[in-house]
Amino acid sequence: MRNPFDTPEREAFRDTVRSFVARDITPFADGWDEAGEIPWELHQKVAELGVFGFGIPEEHGGLGFDDAFMRAIWAVELAACGAGGVGAALGGRTISIDPIVKFASPEIRDRVVPEIVSGRKGSSLGITEPGGGSDVANLKTSARKDGNGWRISGSKTFITGGMTSDYFVIGARTGGEGMGGVSLFFIEWGAEGFTRTALERKMGWWCSDQATLYFDDVFVPADAMIGPENAGFMVVMNNFNLERLGLIAGSLGMAKVCLEDSIAWAKERVTFGKPLIRHQVIRHKIADMSARIDALEAYTNQICWQINEGDMPVAELSKAKFFATKTLEHVASEAMQILGGAGYLRGNRIERIYREVKVMAIGGGSEEIMKDLAVRQMGL
Numbered sequence: 001m002r003n004p005f006d007t008p009e010r011e012a013f014r015d016t017v018r019s020f021v022a023r024d025i026t027p028f029a030d031g032w033d034e035a036g037e038i039p040w041e042l043h044q045k046v047a048e049l050g051v052f053g054f055g056i057p058e059e060h061g062g063l064g065f066d067d068a069f070m071r072a073i074w075a076v077e078l079a080a081c082g083a084g085g086v087g088a089a090l091g092g093r094t095i096s097i098d099p100i101v102k103f104a105s106p107e108i109r110d111r112v113v114p115e116i117v118s119g120r121k122g123s124s125l126g127i128t129e130p131g132g133g134s135d136v137a138n139l140k141t142s143a144r145k146d147g148n149g150w151r152i153s154g155s156k157t158f159i160t161g162g163m164t165s166d167y168f169v170i171g172a173r174t175g176g177e178g179m180g181g182v183s184l185f186f187i188e189w190g191a192e193g194f195t196r197t198a199l200e201r202k203m204g205w206w207c208s209d210q211a212t213l214y215f216d217d218v219f220v221p222a223d224a225m226i227g228p229e230n231a232g233f234m235v236v237m238n239n240f241n242l243e244r245l246g247l248i249a250g251s252l253g254m255a256k257v258c259l260e261d262s263i264a265w266a267k268e269r270v271t272f273g274k275p276l277i278r279h280q281v282i283r284h285k286i287a288d289m290s291a292r293i294d295a296l297e298a299y300t301n302q303i304c305w306q307i308n309e310g311d312m313p314v315a316e317l318s319k320a321k322f323f324a325t326k327t328l329e330h331v332a333s334e335a336m337q338i339l340g341g342a343g344y345l346r347g348n349r350i351e352r353i354y355r356e357v358k359v360m361a362i363g364g365g366s367e368e369i370m371k372d373l374a375v376r377q378m379g380l
Contacts, residue, residue, distance in 0.1 A: 001294045005301055010069050017077040020049060029083040030347050032207040038089045040164075046090055047119030049074075056101055061114035068304035071242065072249035079253025082349025084356040087250060088208035092161030095243045096125040096169045099184055099235050103227035108186050112167050122165035126156035126213055127236060136171070137179040137233060141215065143172035150174075150225070152185060152218040162211025163198050165189065170215070171232055179233035184226040193218040204356035240364060244317045245303065247364045251324035252296050254353045254360070258328075258335035259289050261350055265339050276338070285334050292327045299323065315377035318370040325361035332357050 024045060032038045046052070051074045056062020078087045093116050100123070101113055115121040129139050141154025152172050156162075168187045175181030187194060193216040198209060227235050263286060266277035276282050299320050306313045332354045336343045343350040361367050 001297050003297075003301055005069060005305055010067070010073060013070050014073045014077060017049060017051075017074055018080070020045075021077055021080055025078070025086060026081045029081040029086055029207075033083045033085055033352065034206070036206055037209065038086055038207050042086075043090060043119035043122065045119070047117060052093060052097070052117045052119065055098065056113065056117055060101060060109065061117040062101075068242075068245060068307035069301070071245060072252075072300055072304055075246045075249035076253035076256070079250050080257060082257055083207060083352055084250070084254065084359070085205035085207035088160055088205045091246065092125075092165065092208075093123045094246070095239060096123040096167070098239050098242070099125075099169050099226050100167075100186065103184070103235060104186055105223040107223065112186075116167065121167060122161050123167040123169070124159050124161040124165040125236075125239075126159050126162075126168050126170040128156060128158045130155055130157045130212070136236065137182070138177070139171055139173060139182060141170070141172045143174045143183060143185060146219065149219055149221045150185065152187065152215040152220060155212060155214050157212040158199065159211050159213055160208060162196055162213055163209040168213070169226060170213075171236060175230040181230055182232040182236075183229050184232035184235055185220055186224045186226055187215075187218060187220055191218050191220070204352065204359050238312075241312050241314060241317055243364045244321045244370075245300075245307070247360055248296075248300055248303070248317070248320050248324040251328040251360050252293070252300055254356070255289075255293050255296065255328045255331040257349050258331045258353060259286070259293060261348070262286060262289065262335045262338040265342065282338060285338060289331045289334055292331060296320075296324055296327045315374050318365070318374035318377065321365060322361075322367040322370045322374075325357065325367060328353075328360060329357050 050063050053062035054071055055066040058064035097116050116123045127136055132139050143150045143152050166189050170185050170187050171182055173181050174183040195214045196211045198211055266282050267275055269276040303313055303316050303320055335350045336354050339350055
């Protein structure tokens with residue numbers, strides 16, 4: 001569908017990303033997924049496209065500007081590789097770098113941000129806990145003052161990039177109960193008392209590492225606190241908005257893959273003496289898939305425009321998040337029906353996307369949490 005917000009710069013960026021994904025990612029995505037990892041050089045190649053630098057000042061290695069449409073273009077085009085774990089493995093840093101840029105001490109920011117943006121090092125955000133899930137305001141990991149620093153104790157889980165990152169932004173309780181008692185801390189891998197274990201045998205995202213992190217009385221200096229004491233909750237919540245935009249756009253890209261592969265198969269496959277595409281029941285499935293994708297794309301473009309205008313539309317992002325994953329769930333299921341047994345075999349894009357629908361529906365705020373947040377943002 002034609003995008004009325006396109007500009008020559010965005011079109012050029014889309015062409016560059018599309019060519020890169022087709023040349024450097026898609027031919028290898030299945031092998032990486034089966035192997036359970038992507039090569040670290042890919043982080044550095046992607047960094048050269050500038051996609052880690054949105055919203056980051058040039059003096060820290062970033063682009064010096066932000067553009068929600070370009071963020072969405074990257075997520076949509078990357079989804080064409082058909083392996084969501086590639087995007088997860090590359091994108092773990094994107095939800096942790098913003099707090100470092102905006103709120104970390106100058107010493108930490110100036111030292112680590114260029115390494116993250118360039119792809120030389122990875123970073124991860126550690127908020128989710130084994131007993132907490134989406135209930136961020138009630139996290140249990142604690143930080144207590146110790147001389148000129150803090151002692152961190154607790155654990156985090158489902159941390160994307162947790163096994164490969166060097167830098168971590170960790171939420172810990174420094175005050176009372178609820179959202180007002182949470183602070184953020186910068187912790188480096190290698191700190192005494194900091195250990196991690198991989199989460200294995202996942203349903204999807206095979207080539208992206210997720211981990212459980214353990215903090216056993218880990219000491220960090222006072223300047224490791226990111227932002228004001230007890231104000232970490234709002235820093236994290238604001239950070240999640242752009243993560244949700246990426247998940248919305250990623251779901252859109254995955255849905256487009258499902259439609260593309262369904263049409264290609266329906267043209268090739270012959271049943272009852274004619275191509276599958278000539279059967280009305282299949283044609284109606286494709287029409288329905290296409291209509292839902294168009295609606296999601298228009299919704300995404302409208303949200304990108306609002307963000308670029310300086311208005312962070314939290315209610316719309318929340319609604320679009322569950323709308324996107326419900327759209328993807330339907331389209332992936334229909335694509336699997338159209339491909340039949342061929343879609344059930346490992347090694348094709350539809351099979352992987354079908355498995356990875358649920359992580360899109362859970363990550364960045366589950367569908368249920370998003371619906372509740374949307375209604376509250378509507379003032380109800």
